[in-house]
Structures are given as structure tokens and as C-alpha cells.
Amino acid sequence: ELKVEQNPLFLSMQEGKNYTIYCNYSTTSDRLYWYRQDPGKSLESLFVLLSNGAVKQEGRLMASLDTKARLSTLHITAAVHDLSATYFCAVLNAGGTSYGKLTFGQGTILTVHP
Amino acid sequence: DAGITQSPRHKVTETGTPVTLRCHQTENHRYMYWYRQDPGHGLRLIHYSYGVKDTDKGEVSDGYSVSRSKTEDFLLTLESATSSQTSVYFCAAQERGLAGGRGYNEQFFGPGTRLTVL
Numbered sequence: 001e002l003k004v005e006q007n008p009l010f011l012s013m014q015e016g017k018n019y020t021i022y023c024n025y026s027t028t029s030d031r032l033y034w035y036r037q038d039p040g041k042s043l044e045s046l047f048v049l050l051s052n053g054a055v056k057q058e059g060r061l062m063a064s065l066d067t068k069a070r071l072s073t074l075h076i077t078a079a080v081h082d083l084s085a086t087y088f089c090a091v092l093n094a095g096g097t098s099y100g101k102l103t104f105g106q107g108t109i110l111t112v113h114p
Numbered sequence: 115d116a117g118i119t120q121s122p123r124h125k126v127t128e129t130g131t132p133v134t135l136r137c138h139q140t141e142n143h144r145y146m147y148w149y150r151q152d153p154g155h156g157l158r159l160i161h162y163s164y165g166v167k168d169t170d171k172g173e174v175s176d177g178y179s180v181s182r183s184k185t186e187d188f189l190l191t192l193e194s195a196t197s198s199q200t201s202v203y204f205c206a207a208q209e210r211g212l213a214g215g216r217g218y219n220e221q222f223f224g225p226g227t228r229l230t231v232l
Contacts, residue, residue, distance in 0.1 A: 004156075033220065042204065043157075043223040088156055099145050099164050099208075101172070102221060104156035 137205030
């Protein structure tokens with residue numbers, strides 16, 4: 001059974017600081033997704049990481065994937081208040097099918113304060 | 115996105131009553147999913163569909179059933195609601211399979227339904 005664990009679950013950051021959210025998963029997968037959720041809202045796709053060594057960047061966020069370590073990171077550079085949200089990683093569980101299913105981490109609640 | 119809407123957006127019901135949540139998408143996506151979101155658990159898959167009339171169970175399917183008679187609609191039914199089913203329910207859709215190939219296939223999510231069972 002695929003298990004996905006994020007840490008930390010709560011992250012309080014000062015504006016301007018850097019930090020990293022970690023996503024570990026328990027079985028082999030070569031595809032990982034990062035989503036953002038604002039309070040009371042739906043999930044918004046941030047990154048799709050397709051292979052080992054993949055790195056994607058958008059603004060102050062950078063995501064990477066190490067399939068051998070079964071680890072993805074979401075790095076935040078010079079945090080700003082607008083980044084306050086809950087961030088989820090989700091790992092593809094193909095299960096021998098072509099469509100696959102996603103298993104989500106618990107989510108990291110990020111708060112950026114002055 | 116896949117033009118996904120969910121109805122109702124909010125519902126309060128009593129224990130033991132049947133409840134049906136509707137997910138509607140306008141993009142003709144083949145695959146649809148129902149998740150529930152609870153604090154500390156992220157999103158957990160309830161049921162999914164890989165085509166009209168083709169559905170299967172996810173990790174937390176007990177107490178739930180689904181139906182998909184048309185591509186655009188995916189219904190989630192709680193036959194007899196319990197307080198443990200109080201949650202926020204999200205529907206998702208995707209055009210193609212996530213596995214295989216190198217496509218950036220993604221799941222797109224609806225706005226969610228907040229269900230309270232008293």
C-alpha cells in the first residue's frame with residue numbers, strides 16, 4: 001500500500017525567509033504532483049514531476065523529484081504573505097492500470113507572517 | 115480546467131438519511147474521482163470511474179456508492195449518512211490516464227461540497 005508523508009505539517013515562516021517542504025512516499029512511482037489549496041477553496045495544480053531528477057520552478061516555488069530516494073521537495077524562496085496556503089503532494093499509484101490513482105500526503109499548512 | 119461543478123455546495127442532514135452529491139463536468143473527460151478531505155488526512159479516494167458505467171472502489175469506499183450513466187455526471191450516494199461522513203467532498207476529472215507515456219495529465223478539481231451529518 002502506497003503511503004505518502006509530508007513534513008512539516010505546519011510551517012510558520014517570516015516573510016523573506018527560505019524553507020523546504022518534504023514529501024516522502026513508500027513505494028516506487030515516477031510521477032508526483034504538487035497542489036495548493038487556499039482556505040475554503042479547491043485544489044490548484046502547481047507542478048507535475050514526471051521523472052527522476054525533474055525540477056520545476058514557478059516564481060518563488062521550486063519542486064524536485066528524486067525517485068530513488070522516494071522524495072520530493074517543495075522549496076520556498078523569500079516567502080511572501082500570498083504564499084500562505086495548504087500544500088499537498090500526491091503520488092501516482094499506477095496499480096497496473098493506464099489511468100492510475102493519486103495518493104495524497106496530509107498537507108502542509110503554510111503561514112507567512114511579517 | 116475541466117469545467118467541474120458540484121452540487122449542492124453545502125448540505126446539512128441528519129443521521130440515517132440518504133444523500134446524493136453530484137459532480138458535473140463539461141469537457142468530456144473520461145476519468146472522474148470522488149475524494150473526501152478531513153484534517154490531518156489530506157484527500158482520500160472514495161470511488162472513481164474510468165468510463166460510463168465503469169466504476170471502482172477507492173481506499174475509503176465503505177458506506178458510499180457511485181453511479182455514472184453519462185460522461186459528464188458522476189454521482190456519489192451516502193445510502194444512510196453517519197456523523198463520520200461529515201467532511202468536505204471533492205470531485206476531480208482528468209482527460210487521459212495518469213500512468214504511462216510522458217503526458218502532463220492532471221486531475222482537475224471541483225469546488226467541493228461541505229457535508230454535515232448531525
